[in-house]
Amino acid sequence: MNYSSQKSLTFNPSLTRNIGNKVLTVASALFAIISVLPLILVISYVLIKGGSYINLDTLILEPEPPGDDLLSAGGIGPAITGTFIMSIIASIISIPVGVGGGIYLAEYSKSGKFAKFIRFGSNVLAGVPSIIAGVFIYAIIVSTKILFGSMFSGIAGGISLSILMVPTIIKTTDEALKLVPNDMRRAAFGVGASKFTMITNITLPAAFSSISTGILLALARAAGETAPLIFTALFSRYYITSFDDLFYEMGSLSVLIYNFALEPYEAQNQLAWAASFILVVVLLSLNILSRWIGKLGDFSKNKV
Amino acid sequence: MKKASTSKFSLRTRPTSEKLVDIGFKNIVVVMASMVAIVLFSIFAVVYYESTESISRYGLRFLFSSAWNPVKDEYGAFTAIYGTLFTSIASLLIAIPLGVGTAIFITENIIPEYIRNVIGIMVELLAAIPSVVLGLWAVFIMEPFIRPFLNIIYELFGFIPFFGTQPLGAGMMPAILILVVMILPIITSISKDSLNQVPSKLRQAAYGIGASRWTTIFKVIIPAAISGITGGVLLALGRAMGETMAVTMIIGNSNNFSWSIFAPSYTISSMLANQFGEADGSQVSSLMYAALILMILTLLVNVFAQWIVKRLSLKY
Numbered sequence: 222m223n224y225s226s227q228k229s230l231t232f233n234p235s236l237t238r239n240i241g242n243k244v245l246t247v248a249s250a251l252f253a254i255i256s257v258l259p260l261i262l263v264i265s266y267v268l269i270k271g272g273s274y275i276n277l278d279t280l281i282l283e284p285e286p287p288g289d290d291l292l293s294a295g296g297i298g299p300a301i302t303g304t305f306i307m308s309i310i311a312s313i314i315s316i317p318v319g320v321g322g323g324i325y326l327a328e329y330s331k332s333g334k335f336a337k338f339i340r341f342g343s344n345v346l347a348g349v350p351s352i353i354a355g356v357f358i359y360a361i362i363v364s365t366k367i368l369f370g371s372m373f374s375g376i377a378g379g380i381s382l383s384i385l386m387v388p389t390i391i392k393t394t395d396e397a398l399k400l401v402p403n404d405m406r407r408a409a410f411g412v413g414a415s416k417f418t419m420i421t422n423i424t425l426p427a428a429f430s431s432i433s434t435g436i437l438l439a440l441a442r443a444a445g446e447t448a449p450l451i452f453t454a455l456f457s458r459y460y461i462t463s464f465d466d467l468f469y470e471m472g473s474l475s476v477l478i479y480n481f482a483l484e485p486y487e488a489q490n491q492l493a494w495a496a497s498f499i500l501v502v503v504l505l506s507l508n509i510l511s512r513w514i515g516k517l518g519d520f521s522k523n524k525v
Numbered sequence: 526m527k528k529a530s531t532s533k534f535s536l537r538t539r540p541t542s543e544k545l546v547d548i549g550f551k552n553i554v555v556v557m558a559s560m561v562a563i564v565l566f567s568i569f570a571v572v573y574y575e576s577t578e579s580i581s582r583y584g585l586r587f588l589f590s591s592a593w594n595p596v597k598d599e600y601g602a603f604t605a606i607y608g609t610l611f612t613s614i615a616s617l618l619i620a621i622p623l624g625v626g627t628a629i630f631i632t633e634n635i636i637p638e639y640i641r642n643v644i645g646i647m648v649e650l651l652a653a654i655p656s657v658v659l660g661l662w663a664v665f666i667m668e669p670f671i672r673p674f675l676n677i678i679y680e681l682f683g684f685i686p687f688f689g690t691q692p693l694g695a696g697m698m699p700a701i702l703i704l705v706v707m708i709l710p711i712i713t714s715i716s717k718d719s720l721n722q723v724p725s726k727l728r729q730a731a732y733g734i735g736a737s738r739w740t741t742i743f744k745v746i747i748p749a750a751i752s753g754i755t756g757g758v759l760l761a762l763g764r765a766m767g768e769t770m771a772v773t774m775i776i777g778n779s780n781n782f783s784w785s786i787f788a789p790s791y792t793i794s795s796m797l798a799n800q801f802g803e804a805d806g807s808q809v810s811s812l813m814y815a816a817l818i819l820m821i822l823t824l825l826v827n828v829f830a831q832w833i834v835k836r837l838s839l840k841y
Contacts (some may be wrong), residue, residue, distance in 0.1 A: 238737050245739045248634060252626030255643055256713060259706040260651040294656045321557025329551060335558075341562045341769045341831070348760070348827035349568065349820065350767020352794045355566045356816045359801065364809075370700065386566060415543050417555025448769035450793070477658045479770060482661045493529045494655070497658045508653045512646075519608050 241479045245275075257346045266502065271498025274491045276405055280499075284458050284477070284492055287484050294488035299460045300477040303375065304500075306461070307454060307473060308380025308444045313385035316436060322387070323432075328420055329445040342397070347388035354384040355449030363453055368468055375461070375471030378454025382446060393435025397428035422518020428516050437511035441504045447475035550701045570687060572820060576813035587814055593780040594802075600791065600811035604782045606818065609792040610772050612697060612772065613765035616704035621758060623705070624712030628754075629742060632720040645717065652710035660774035668694060668775060671702070675787060692787040695777035701786070703771045708761035713762065719753020759830030764822045768793040793819040 233239065302462045322339065330336035358381040363372050390518030401424045409419040425432075452471055457470040481489040481496075546596050579587065583600060590601025627648065631641040675692035682688045691700065731741040747754070777789020778799050793815050804812055 238740070242737050242739050250632040252623045253630040256623050256627040256651075256709050257644055259709075260647050260654070263651075263654055263659060263668070263706075266662055266666055267658060318560050321554045322561060325554035325558040329554065338557045338560055345824060345827055345829060346561055346565050348763045348767075348823055349793055350637065350769065350823055352767065352769045352797050353572070353816055353820050354567065356745075356797060356813065357571055360571045360813070363569075364699045376638070387561065387564070391558075396828075414545050415539065417547045420550070427667050433582050438562070441653060445653075447655070447657040448798055451798055455802070475655060475770075478661055479656045479774065482657075482664055482774060490729045493661055497661055500655060503659055504653050504655065505650060508650060 264505075265459070266492070267501050270277055271494040271496075271501075274495040277493050278406045279492070283460060284481075284489075286429030286455070286488055287457075287486050288493045294492055297474065297477060297492055297499070298524070300472045300496060300501060301338045303454070303472040304444055304459065305318065305458070306467070307375055307382060307450070308381040310376060310467075311382035311443050312344060312440060313387055314380060314383035315390055316440065318383075318433065319387045319390025319436075319439070320394050322391040323398060324420060324425075325397030326391070326395040328416075328424065339391075343388040343430065346384070347392070350448075351385055351446050352448035354381045355451065355453050357381070357384070358453045371468040373455035373470045374468045375454050376388045376467050378471060378473070381449035381453045382443040385446060386443050388441035389442070390432075390435050393438075394432050397435070398424055400431070401427045421469045430514050434515040435510045437507050437514070439505040441468060441511070444507075445475060445477050445482065445500060445504050446475075449474050451479070531565070536819040548628040552794070560704045569820070572813055572817050573832050576810055577806060577818050579814040580817075582807075583811075583814070587811070588818070591780060595808045598807050600808070600814075602811075602815045602818065603797070604780050605791040605793045605815060607649060607782065607795045608697065608776070608790040609766050609794070609822070610788075611684050612701050612704055612790075612792060613762055613768075613775070614702045615786075616708060616765050617758065617762050620705045620708050620712055620761065624718050624757075624761075625754060627709075627713045628716035628720055632717055633738065633742065633746075645714075648710050650715045652714075656707065656768060656770040657774070659703055659706060659781040660771035663699055663775045664693070664695075667702065668699045671699065679787060686784040687786055690783060690785040690788040695775050695789055697706065697776060697786045697788065697790045700772045700790075700792075704768060704774055706770060707768055708765050710759050711764060713752075713763040715757025716750070716754045722753070723749045741823065752836070754829045756834035758835065759826055763826040763830065766792075766796055767819065767823050769798050773798045 234243075257468045280295040280301070281298045283299050284297065285295035291433055322343070326336050326339060358377050362368060362377045362380065363374075364371055368376060405423050405427060406419060414422070454473060454476070455470040455474045456476045459472075461467065461471065478493045478496050478500070481493040484490065579600065584592075587601055588606060589603050590599075591603040591605075592599040592601045594600075627644070630636070631644050672692055672694070675698060679688055679691055683691075692768075727745050728741060728750060731745045736744070772792055773795035776792060776795055778791060778793055778795055779789035780796075781788075783790065797812055797819075799814055800808065801812055
């Protein structure tokens with residue numbers, strides 16, 4: 222290194238450190254592009270390829286048995302309703318449990334031993350692979366035929382999805398309630414509210430938008446899950462026609478994609494792409510909706 | 526003028542019903558919270574109970590044998606365990622530089638804020654795409670696209686056992702690549718959050734003594750955020766080990782052990798997804814044993830992740 226370049230305070234682009242800086246910056250930009258690339262590729266293929274197979278028949282009809290006749294492929298109607306029904310069942314179970322658990326953690330026992338254990342437990346439960354939730358429900362509901370003697374059922378599928386939703390909902394409820402300023406609690410107690418009134422009338426409404434963000438995200442994740450459904454709800458080609466049908470095999474978009482993608486027939490593969498289109502559009506809208514709701518309830522920018 | 530009340534303060538006595546509601550509500554939320562613990566324990570208990578038959582018959586031999594023959598009742602999960610560990614660790618090695626690099630790119634002042642936000646949101650939306658859709662994409666688009674490249678590697682380096690099979694479609698390598706796509710969002714978003722939490726004073730101090738941007742990043746910012754990054758990486762490892770659908774669709778589902786990364790293989794979760802539906806008898810018990818192993822592996826990784834985050838938490 223020569224004397225003048227060491228002494229000079231002006232930026233010298235030929236110094237090793239400045240060249241290294243440039244190289245690393247370009248490398249990190251490259252990494253970012255590579256990371257974003259799969260999303261663009263997957264979304265564009267699903268939207269273009271899947272979207273071109275979407276028409277009213279596809280959305281309403283029942284899928285036909287496998288065969289390579291394009292005209293007889295049928296549609297994905299039962300799978301759409303199946304995914305919807307099982308998501309509803311999963312929400313009915315997991316929202317009370319998740320929100321209730323979150324209320325306990327944030328309002329009753331902030332740092333007790335039990336609360337610590339429950340927080341740890343819900344983190345562990347969040348890390349349990351989704352297929353294990355399916356195996357578990359298979360063992361306690363499907364193979365024991367505990368539900369009126371029927372094995373694979375939409376209800377079993379919904380229950381297995383609810384196991385995946387609970388940890389997310391507990392965590393977001395807990396964190397949302399912790400963000401509610403304590404002054405609001407004191408004010409409520411100060412005017413003579415009971416703890417129940419305080420929670421239902423003050424803290425839950427204040428945290429409502431963040432909690433619903435969590436619920437929507439959990440729902441979006443559950444609706445796209447396949448692994449636990451393969452051997453709890455199995456698959457069905459038919460619409461459900463009565464309440465009793467909840468206790469029998471039920472189709473879903475994700476299992477339809479899995480089953481039909483591996484069929485050697487073009488017509489079935491097209492239905493798989495069409496189902497992916499519906500699933501991706503619904504899940505991305507849920508995600509964007511939750512983002513938007515989450516922004517509405519940001520305490521740092523709100524009037525509270 | 527009348528006085529509003531005779532005394533300045535009147536103590537309100539709580540009616541019994543209000544007390545009952547209060548106590549009842551507390552009990553309900555305690556029960557809801559306990560559900561987490563109950564479900565977690567019963568998952569372990571049920572999976573262990575269901576696999577006892579296989580555990581007592583094969584014991585630890587199960588871990589090291591790759592026999593899988595339902596007709597002769599011989600089971601061993603070595604191929605699946607090796608596949609699980611190999612695919613998840615290999616995908617992690619690829620995803621760490623990509624994810625952390627992206628996180629640095631979108632937290633440091635390199636590009637305008639709106640581009641940063643767009644990249645951040647896009648990476649997070651990638652996490653919203655269901656595994657089975659990525660699997661569909663991998664089977665029909667990605668794998669045919671990369672096969673010629675893999676073939677070139679096979680022809681050049683085929684003498685190394687690692688590349689010793691001709692890539693003919695589904696196999697370990699496409700599975701690793703799709704796992705990279707699936708765990709990238711986790712690593713990126715957690716690294717981004719922990720990089721964002723590094724106080725800007727540290728950055729200013731480093732720049733103040735004349736450090737360059739990347740010296741600052743490597744010597745100051747990454748060490749300060751290392752706990753969060755490590756936690757994110759471990760969470761991603763847990764996710765990769767348990768990931769099922771995309772891997773099942775692209776890994777080829779073969780129980781024949783091979784060193785080659787182009788050969789079809791198995792992971793524990795793909796084995797479960799593939800065989801559980803039509804298994805019966807002692808095969809169910811053996812699959813449950815495999816599920817137990819998978820659960821213990823992911824549990825260890827997750828607990829370790831939580832411990833690391835606590836242990837190495839921000840020193841600044």
